[in-house]
Amino acid sequence: MRYAARKLLTLLFTMVIVSLLTFAAFSLIPGDPATARLGMDAAPEEVAALREAMGLNRPLGVRYLSWLAGFFTGDLGSSYSYSSSVSALVGQKLPATLALSLLSFSLVVLISIPLGVRSVGRAARRRTDAARTAVNQLLMALPPFFTGILLTWLFGTGLRVFGVRLQLFVPGRLPAFSVHPGGFLLYLLFPAVAVAVPRIAMTVRMLHSTLLREMNQDYVRTSISRGSDRAGVLYRHVLKNAMVPVVAFLAQTMAEVVAGSIVVEQVFSVPGLGRLLLGSIGSRDWPVVQAIVVILAFWVVLAGTVGDLIAQRLDPRLRLGGDRR
Numbered sequence: 001m002r003y004a005a006r007k008l009l010t011l012l013f014t015m016v017i018v019s020l021l022t023f024a025a026f027s028l029i030p031g032d033p034a035t036a037r038l039g040m041d042a043a044p045e046e047v048a049a050l051r052e053a054m055g056l057n058r059p060l061g062v063r064y065l066s067w068l069a070g071f072f073t074g075d076l077g078s079s080y081s082y083s084s085s086v087s088a089l090v091g092q093k094l095p096a097t098l099a100l101s102l103l104s105f106s107l108v109v110l111i112s113i114p115l116g117v118r119s120v121g122r123a124a125r126r127r128t129d130a131a132r133t134a135v136n137q138l139l140m141a142l143p144p145f146f147t148g149i150l151l152t153w154l155f156g157t158g159l160r161v162f163g164v165r166l167q168l169f170v171p172g173r174l175p176a177f178s179v180h181p182g183g184f185l186l187y188l189l190f191p192a193v194a195v196a197v198p199r200i201a202m203t204v205r206m207l208h209s210t211l212l213r214e215m216n217q218d219y220v221r222t223s224i225s226r227g228s229d230r231a232g233v234l235y236r237h238v239l240k241n242a243m244v245p246v247v248a249f250l251a252q253t254m255a256e257v258v259a260g261s262i263v264v265e266q267v268f269s270v271p272g273l274g275r276l277l278l279g280s281i282g283s284r285d286w287p288v289v290q291a292i293v294v295i296l297a298f299w300v301v302l303a304g305t306v307g308d309l310i311a312q313r314l315d316p317r318l319r320l321g322g323d324r325r
Helices: 002-028 033-038 044-054 060-073 086-121 126-140 144-155 181-215 218-225 230-268 273-282 286-314 316-324
Strands: none
Touching: 002 060, 002 286, 033 044, 086 181, 086 230, 086 273, 086 286, 126 181, 144 181, 144 230, 181 230, 218 230, 230 273, 230 286, 273 286
């Protein structure tokens, strides 16, 4: 419990630091938001009045504390470019990005772990192992946006193969989840695959190497020499020990699929945070940008914290070490 409490306190402290640096960075960027909003031809009196209304005349520290308090209450300020609050804008776009990220991560876990375990059972077959390594290298080298373009061409343009039309979705027409949940998930499946493919290959490779290293440990050889089944030892003991570094890697993957999702959203025209972020950067809408940056940073830190907690549960040595500290 103390270990978990320390991790949660570290998470909160990290997020406060990240939010402070983010707010300061966007506040110090050259350019006046009031002038950008009214235009270069606006009268100085109008600019001064708008700066006062936007709170830009207050000291930086006071503005940050006000913004931080609003962040915890759901008030992220007002957008410079849209006639809406930042909270409303982010709330509209976040579900699509969150669903895409969770679907991508689920594919990584559900596919890579069985494949990694299965590859160890076939490690002695050199030809099979060499082919698996070559395929892994190829898939790891595929950028998600390129895979997304291929999937769009194959399944989104009405391509016919042997007289069968392969169109399974229409690019740019994401059905609303409330109207067509099945269509919503089917559409997101393709960008999720594009994001997940290289991470699946990396996870399989890492799990394969970790399992092989663990299978060469003395306790495994002793157990097998005493008559234990190799597969039984693998699933009962080796897999749990080998999963500790893999969990840390999956936590990193959980953070990275968000960045991958933001890029792939552009390929599939998914109305998520990616499109909002790029559009806000182009229009210098800093309240929207800094809110999205902090949300993404929170996702990254949260993923790392969850990974540490799971690894601590899997490995008693980590648990004992955490209790002593």
